[in-house]
Structures are given as C-alpha cells and as structure tokens.
Amino acid sequence: MDEKLLLDLKDLVVHYVTDSGTVYAVNGISLKLNQRHSVGLVGETGAGKTTTALAILNLVPEPAGVIKNGTIHVDGNNVLTMSEGELQKIRGKDVSMIFQDPMTALNPVFTVGEQIAESIRIHEKVSDKEAMRRAVEMLEIVGISASRANDYPHQLSGGMKQRVVIAIALACHAKLLIADEPTTALDVTIQAQVLELIRSYREKYDTAMILITHDLGIVAETCDEVAVMYAGNIVEYGTLEDVFNRTKHPYTEGLFNSLPNIIERRSKLTPIPGMVPDPTSLPEGCIFADRCSYATDACRRTAQEDKWLSDTHMVRCSRYQEPNFNVKRKIER
Amino acid sequence: MSETILEVRNLSKFFSTKKGLLHAVDGVSFDLKAGKTLGVVGESGCGKSTLGRTIIRLLEPTAGEVYFEGQDITKLKGKTLINFRKNIQMVFQDPFSSLDPRRTVAQIIAEPIHLHKLAKDKADVERQTLALMDTVGLAHRWHNTYPHQLDGGRRQRIGIARALALQPKMLICDEPVSALDVSIQAQILNLLKELQEERNISYIFITHDLSVIYNFADDIAVMYLGRMVEKAHAEELFRNPVHPYTKALLSAIPVPDINRKRKRIILEGEVVSPVNLPDECRFKKRCNMKCDKCDNGEPTLKEVAPNHFVSCWLND
Numbered sequence: 018m019d020e021k022l023l024l025d026l027k028d029l030v031v032h033y034v035t036d037s038g039t040v041y042a043v044n045g046i047s048l049k050l051n052q053r054h055s056v057g058l059v060g061e062t063g064a065g066k067t068t069t070a071l072a073i074l075n076l077v078p079e080p081a082g083v084i085k086n087g088t089i090h091v092d093g094n095n096v097l098t099m100s101e102g103e104l105q106k107i108r109g110k111d112v113s114m115i116f117q118d119p120m121t122a123l124n125p126v127f128t129v130g131e132q133i134a135e136s137i138r139i140h141e142k143v144s145d146k147e148a149m150r151r152a153v154e155m156l157e158i159v160g161i162s163a164s165r166a167n168d169y170p171h172q173l174s175g176g177m178k179q180r181v182v183i184a185i186a187l188a189c190h191a192k193l194l195i196a197d198e199p200t201t202a203l204d205v206t207i208q209a210q211v212l213e214l215i216r217s218y219r220e221k222y223d224t225a226m227i228l229i230t231h232d233l234g235i236v237a238e239t240c241d242e243v244a245v246m247y248a249g250n251i252v253e254y255g256t257l258e259d260v261f262n263r264t265k266h267p268y269t270e271g272l273f274n275s276l277p278n279i280i281e282r283r284s285k286l287t288p289i290p291g292m293v294p295d296p297t298s299l300p301e302g303c304i305f306a307d308r309c310s311y312a313t314d315a316c317r318r319t320a321q322e323d324k325w326l327s328d329t330h331m332v333r334c335s336r337y338q339e340p341n342f343n344v345k346r347k348i349e350r
Numbered sequence: 351m352s353e354t355i356l357e358v359r360n361l362s363k364f365f366s367t368k369k370g371l372l373h374a375v376d377g378v379s380f381d382l383k384a385g386k387t388l389g390v391v392g393e394s395g396c397g398k399s400t401l402g403r404t405i406i407r408l409l410e411p412t413a414g415e416v417y418f419e420g421q422d423i424t425k426l427k428g429k430t431l432i433n434f435r436k437n438i439q440m441v442f443q444d445p446f447s448s449l450d451p452r453r454t455v456a457q458i459i460a461e462p463i464h465l466h467k468l469a470k471d472k473a474d475v476e477r478q479t480l481a482l483m484d485t486v487g488l489a490h491r492w493h494n495t496y497p498h499q500l501d502g503g504r505r506q507r508i509g510i511a512r513a514l515a516l517q518p519k520m521l522i523c524d525e526p527v528s529a530l531d532v533s534i535q536a537q538i539l540n541l542l543k544e545l546q547e548e549r550n551i552s553y554i555f556i557t558h559d560l561s562v563i564y565n566f567a568d569d570i571a572v573m574y575l576g577r578m579v580e581k582a583h584a585e586e587l588f589r590n591p592v593h594p595y596t597k598a599l600l601s602a603i604p605v606p607d608i609n610r611k612r613k614r615i616i617l618e619g620e621v622v623s624p625v626n627l628p629d630e631c632r633f634k635k636r637c638n639m640k641c642d643k644c645d646n647g648e649p650t651l652k653e654v655a656p657n658h659f660v661s662c663w664l665n666d
Contacts, residue, residue, distance in 0.1 A: 061531035174620055175394075204393035204558065206617045209602040213616055231531065234561075234604025261608045275536035276606060277565035282585060285543065286565065288536035292501060 023193055023225050024050040024073070029087035031068050031077055038297035042068045044249035045086070047323075050242075052192070055219070055226035057236035059272075060246035063293055066229045069246075070195045072097075073227070074112055075104055092192060110140040113191040117198040119178035123170040129181045130156070130166030133188050140189045155184040159214055176207035183214065190222050197229045212239060233272065237261060242329075245269045248294055248304040250321075255330035265332040267309045270344040303335070311336055311344070355520060355552050356382040356405075361414035363397075363404045370626040374400040376576035377414070379651070380569075384519070385550040389567030389584065391560060391599070395621055397576040398556045402522045405554065406438045407431065418520075436466060439513035443525035445505030449497040455508055456493040459483065462515040482511040486541060503534035510541065520552040527562060539566060560603050564588055569657075572596050575624050575632045578651065582658040592660045594639045631663060639664060 031043040043065040050056050058066045071077050073089055075096045089096050091112055096104065116122040124132060133152035137143060143151070153163045159180040161173075170178055179199065186194060196215065200208040216239065219226060228240055236243055236257070243260040245253040245268065253266035264270050271289035291308040294300055303321045306312040313336070321333045336342045363375040375397040382388050390398045403409045405416055407423065416423050418437060426434050439462075442448035449458055460479045462468075469475040480490055486507040497505050506526060513521055523542065527535040539562065545551055557563050563570055564584055571581040572595065580593040591597045598615040605612070617636045631637070631644040643663035651661045 061533065176620055205560070205602045206393065206598060207620065208604075209614060209616050212604075213614075232604060233606035237606050237608050238604050257608050261606070271533060273606065275533045277536075277539070277559075277561045282564060282588075286536035286539055288540060289533035292503070292534070 020051040020053060022049060023052045023092055024048070024227075025088075025090040026069075026073065027088045029069065029072055029089065030085040031065070031072055032083050032085055033081045034083060035081055040296045041299050042082075042249055042296060043072070044299070046244075046246075046249070046251045048244060048251065048254075050193070050225055050227065052225055053219075053223045054242065055228060055240045056242040056244060057240035058227060058229045058244050058246055059231065059233060059236055061231060061293060063248075063296060064246040065249040066246055067197055070114065070197055070227060070229055073193075073195060074108055074114060075099065076108075106140070109136050109186075109191070110189045111191060112193045112195065113186040113189070115179075115182055115186045115194065115196040115199045117201055119175060119182050119202060122182050123178060125170055128167050128169055129161075129173065133181070133184050136185050136188045151188065152184075155188050156181070158187075158218070159184045160210070176203055176210065179203060179207075179211055180214070183211070187218055187222075187224075191224060194219070194224050194226045195229070196226060198231070199228075200235070201230075201232075208235075215239070233261075233276065245272070248296065248299060250304060250333060251331075252305065252333045253331065255327075259327070259330040263330065264344060264346045265326065265330070265337065266305075266334050267311050267344055268305050270346045271308070273346060311342075352383045352385055354381050355384040355419060356554075357415075357417040358405065359415045359417070361401070361404060361416060362412045363400050363409055364412045367625060372625045373397075373576045373627055374624065375404060378571075378573075378576075378578050379414075380571060380578070380581060382520075382552055382554065384552055385546065386569070387546070387553040387555055387567045389563035389570040390554060390556045390573060391558065391563050391570060392573035393558060393621060395575075395624065396573040397624075398573050399524050401573070402440070402524050402554060402556050406435065406440060406522060408440075432466075436516040437518055438520045438522060439516060439518040441506075441509050441513050441521055441523040441526045443528055445497075445502055445509055445529060448509055449505060451496065451498055454494050454496055455483075455488070455500075458497070458508055459511045459515060462512060466516060468516070478515070482515055485514060485545070486511045487537075501534075502530050503537060506530065506538055507541070510538075510545075514545070517549075518551065520554070522554045522556070524556045525558070526555075528557065528559065535562070542566075560600065572599065575621065575627070577632065577648070577661065578659075579633065579662070580658075580660045581651075582655075586655070586658055590655075590658075592654055592658070592665060593662050594637050594664075595633050598638070 026048045029043055029046050033040040033042055060066055072084060077084055130149060130152045133155050134148040137148040137151050153166050156166055157163055161177055161180055200211050230236060242256055244251045247268050253260060253269045274287040275289055289308050294304060302317040302319050306316045321335055323331050323333050324337050325331050359379050361375060361378045365372040365374055378401060392398050404411050411424055423434055456479050459482050460475050463475055463478055469478060483490060488507050527538050555567055567584050570584050570587045571578050574595050580596045591600055598617045601615045619636050622635055629647050631649055634640050634644045649661045649663045649666060651659045652665055654660050654665050
C-alpha cells in the first residue's frame with residue numbers, strides 16, 4: 018500500500034549552550050514516518066529523545082536550546098521556518114504531544130473539562146458550549162465518566178490524569194501524536210489500560226505516532242519501526258523485525274542483554290560497561306567506542322556514517338563495512 | 351538447608367487519617383531464610399514500602415510480631431533497638447534524595463561507622479570507608495566529591511556502601527534500581543547478587559518491576575491493598591500464577607520479544623482507597639473472576655501447592 022509521508026526530519030542538530038559548555042544534544046539525525054505508522058524512539062537518559070520530539074513542534078527551550086541545522090517537514094511544511102502564528106495552528110491540531118508526567122502537565126486551577134475544551138476552542142471555530150460538549154465526549158472516549166468533567170486535576174488519580182492529558186492531545190484528531198514516555202509514571206496494570214486506549218484510538222483515526230520510551234517491551238507491542246538513540250545519534254533504525262530479530266548495532270545488543278529477561282531466569286545480567294559519554298565533550302570517533310567490545314582503533318578515530326543494510330534497516334557502525342562482521346546476539350525462539 | 355533468619359507474623363500497620371483508618375499493611379506473614387531473597391511486588395499504594403519500613407521499625411507496627419534470629423524485635427527499646435539495627439540496613443529508591451547533599455562521599459559512607467563507634471581511630475575509619483568503596487566498585491578518587499557531582503548509578507553505589515558499613519545480615523532494598531537506566535540497572539543488580547553470594551546476606555527486595563524481581567528473587571510475594579495475595583517461588587509464580595490479580599499483573603508486563611504474542615488481561619478500574627475497607631475481598635471490584643463467595647469477607651492465605659500460598663475464595 019502506498020502510504021503518505023507525514024514526517025520528514027533531516028540532519029537535525031540541536032545544541033544547548035550553557036555556562037558550563039555546549040551540550041551536544043542531537044547530532045545530525047534523520048527520521049521519516051508514514052501516515053498511520055508508529056516509530057519508537059528508544060534510548061537511555063540523555064540520548065536526545067525528548068529534544069528531538071520538542072524540535073518537531075519547534076519547542077526546543079530557548080535561549081539555551083539552538084537548532085543548528087536540519088529541516089523538519091510535517092505534512093509537507095517545514096516547521097523550523099514557520100512563524101509563531103503558524104506554529105500555534107499546527108501545535109495541538111496536526112501534531113500533538115503527550116508529556117511524561119501527568120502530575121505537572123495539567124493546570125491545577127482549571128477543571129479537566131475546561132482544559133480539554135480549550136484545545137478545541139483554539140483550533141476550531143465552535144461555541145464554548147459545543148467545545149465543552151466535545152470535551153465531555155473525549156473524556157468518555159478515554160474512559161472517564163462525564164460526571165468528572167468538573168473535577169480539578171488533584172481530584173483524579175495518576176492514571177486518570179494521564180487519560181485527561183491524552184484526551185487533550187487527541188481532541189482535535191491530530192495526524193501525528195508524539196508520546197513522551199506516556200506510561201512511565203503509571204503502574205503496570207494502568208499502563209496496559211493506557212496503551213490499549215492509545216492503540217484503539219490510533220486505529221480509529223489513522224493517527225501516526227512517535228513513541229519515546231526506554232522500555233523495549235512497550236516498543237515491541239506498540240510500534241512498527243524503531244530508532245535506537247545514543248548520545249544524540251540514531252545508531253540503529255529498522256522495522257521491529259530488523260531491530261529485534263536481526264540486531265546489528267553493538268549498543269542495541271547491549272540494551273537487550275542488560276534487560277532482566279522474564280522468559281529465561283538467569284543469575285547474572287550483562288550490563289554495558291562504563292557510562293554514557295559527557296554530552297559537552299563527545300569523543301571524536303564513534304560515540305559508543307569506549308563501551309563497545311567490538312571497537313577497533315579505527316572506530317575511535319573516525320566518525321561513523323549511516324550504513325543501510327536493506328531498504329528498511331540502517332546501522333551506524335563502520336565495522337559493517339567488513340563483509341563478515343556481525344554482533345553475537347542470539348535470538349531464542 | 352539454611353536457617354530462617356526472619357519470621358514476620360500478622361504484621362499490620364494502620365494510619366489514622368481524617369477519613370478513617372488506612373490499612374497500609376494488613377496481617378502479612380512470611381519467613382525468610384539466610385542468604386535468600388524475598389521479592390515484594392505490587393502497585394503504588396499496596397503497602398510494600400510500609401512493610402519494609404515497619405520490619406526495621408522505622409515505623410511502629412500496629413499489630414503483629416517480627417522475629418529476627420528468633421528474637422521479637424517489635425518489643426526492643428533504647429540501646430538494644432539501636433544495636434539491633436546493625437543487623438538490618440536499608441537501601442532506598444532515590445539516590446538523589448537519600449544522600450545528604452552537604453557531605454562528601456566518604457563522610458556519607460562513614461556516618462554509620464561513627465554512629466555505632468565501630469572504628470578505633472581516624473585511620474581506621476578511612477581504611478573501612480575505602481574498603482567499602484572497593485566493595486561496591488566506587489573508585490577511590492570519588493571519596494572527596496559530593497553526591498550531586500555523580501550520576502545515578504554511582505550514587506546508588508554510595509547508598510549500598512553506606513548500608514554495608516555495619517556488616518548487616520539483611521538488607522531491605524526499596525526499589526533500588528527504579529531510578530536507573532537499564533544498562534546501569536544491570537550493573538547494580540549484579541553487584542547486589544555478588545554481595546549476597548560473598549556475604550550470605552538476606553534481601554527483602556521491594557519493587558514494582560516484575561521482570562527485575564523474576565531475575566533476582568528466590569520467593570516472590572504479591573501485595574494488593576496491604577494484603578499478601580500470593581506467595582511462591584519465583585519460577586512457580588511466573589509459570590503457575592493462581593490469584594486473578596497475579597495473573598493480570600504478569601500478563602501486563604510488556605515483553606521485549608516480538609516472537610511471542612500473549613493474551614493480555616486488562617483489569618478494569620483502579621485500586622480502591624485503603625481507607626475504611628468493606629468486609630469483602632478487597633480485589634473484588636477489579637477482579638475478572640469474581641463470584642458470590644467474594645462477599646463473604648476477606649479470604650485467607652491457603653497453601654495450594656508446596657510453598658505456594660494464595661488468598662482467594664476460588665481456592666477455598
């Protein structure tokens with residue numbers, strides 16, 4: 018099926034200029050996403066996942082954050098050259114975002130109904146009454162009874178607050194939903210409810226999604242494609258099948274190996290040695306070389322380039338220029 | 351066969367609130383053997399942290415007994431209580447807020463040594479502190495830095511070194527890896543495992559992360575609203591869960607493997623308030639297998655298979 022390209026992000030570079038040095042948060046990443054598809058942005062703290070998401074809405078916090086390079090086209094329009102007025106029109110309408118922490122994402126002095134209605138009133142020419150009617154409808158879609166519309170955020174539990182945040186994000190039927198760790202603050206049974214809610218809604222309205230998470234389990238269950246990020250780079254990209262079953266990058270391999278596995282009970286885990294490099298002084302060559310068991314002297318000297326192994330599978334590791342190189346990860350079936 | 355180091359009997363901790371009595375921990379009993387790990391899992395508000403804190407009497411129990419090496423520690427007072435605390439130490443969840451920001455790494459680790467007067471002189475404190483830093487894999491060069499200069503993994507190592515300073519026989523770890531990234535989490539879990547092998551320390555390991563606990567614990571206790579609803583060996587619990595809550599909890603874990611698709615049980619609703627509970631099974635409102643019996647008060651823990659305990663009317 019021929020699907021429309023919804024997001025085209027090219028060579029994005031974002032720095033944060035601070036008193037204690039320049040933080041190289043995002044260092045030249047490219048990402049494409051088709052309509053209806055969902056991509057998982059996976060990586061650890063400081064990998065640049067959230068900065069990437071904020072850049073898509075042109076919301077990188079100023080003045081520290083500077084978009085140094087790159088283009089981001091959403092539905093054909095470059096968000097990085099839009100005026101503030103134009104941006105206001107697409108934020109919450111074409112592209113909307115679910116933030117990680119539902120406790121701080123809501124305004125404590127407005128009722129949840131008002132907060133959902135606000136988003137509808139801004140983007141669509143409807144009366145206050147109509148906006149409120151639709152807000153209540155949205156509440157019911159996310160599984161909260163209409164009688165709670167006049168409640169304030171503090172009267173709701175964590176799971177319900179996150180549902181309200183989702184209701185706000187979905188109220189104008191966005192084409193692209195950016196979900197930044199939407200379930201990290203929630204308990205596992207509530208997480209299951211929320212993921213199911215997002216899934217059924219996306220199916221109904223053909224919404225594309227960028228899901229930011231550190232949990233490979235959630236990616237396996239909700240995404241079509243995966244981008245693994247490390248120190249501001251996408252080090253591996255591919256379909257679920259590519260990344261989970263034909264893992265190529267040593268960092269991706271390390272992530273899988275360090276997970277406690279619930280299928281096989283083992284006594285020892287295999288952590289990745291060392292730590293993420295300091296983002297104010299990234300190494301010259303491969304950013305992962307210091308922690309990589311496959312690294313050669315050449316890796317430490319030369320910066321890495323994207324290598325496409327198939328139409329869908331990219332790895333940023335120069336060892337794959339050698340014909341027989343592969344990581345050792347075995348996939349149990 | 352190793353000896354039982356800890357016996358908890360009908361331990362309860364209630365808090366009085368404006369709205370009524372909050373049942374944080376409600377009649378929990380279990381045994382723990384020396385050198386073994388009991389994992390305690392459950393969702394926010396199920397009482398798992400309160401259980402840990404009540405066992406070492408950071409909180410006073412409302413009812414019940416805790417026997418450590420045969421001695422009832424709920425009765426201890428004054429000096430004997432302080433001396434007893436050397437036996438059980440705690441590792442906290444948040445390595446950002448559980449360390450004093452105005453003390454250096456070495457001062458933090460040495461504090462329990464000073465408090466319990468376990469060193470002969472200054473040089474001895476220094477020697478013990480550096481030895482503890484070696485044990486948890488902290489380079490000596492960090493001894494004069496402050497916690498905020500270190501990352502989460504190293505900070506958690508400080509917390510562990512401090513807990514080990516008194517050479518405890520038992521550690522209560524309250525979500526020790528929840529604030530850490532997976533690659534660092536694995537380092538800390540391995541460290542705790544090595545310490546257990548070397549020193550035969552017993553652990554009570556409190557977490558909401560089921561995949562971590564499966565890997566780490568010998569026995570697992572599942573808690574819901576202050577009650578232990580199921581307890582069994584880790585392998586048994588994951589293979590043959592019996593309680594409807596355990597089943598739902600296990601099915602809700604996202605598995606990082608696209609070759610296995612599982613049927614998920616999605617529970618309805620949310621945890622009810624633990625204040626003024628009605629006289630019925632407290633899981634009834636969310637249970638997908640509820641029946642008429644569930645109105646007949648709280649079910650009690652029954653052994654359904656060797657060392658496998660379940661509290662559910664379906665097994666009564």
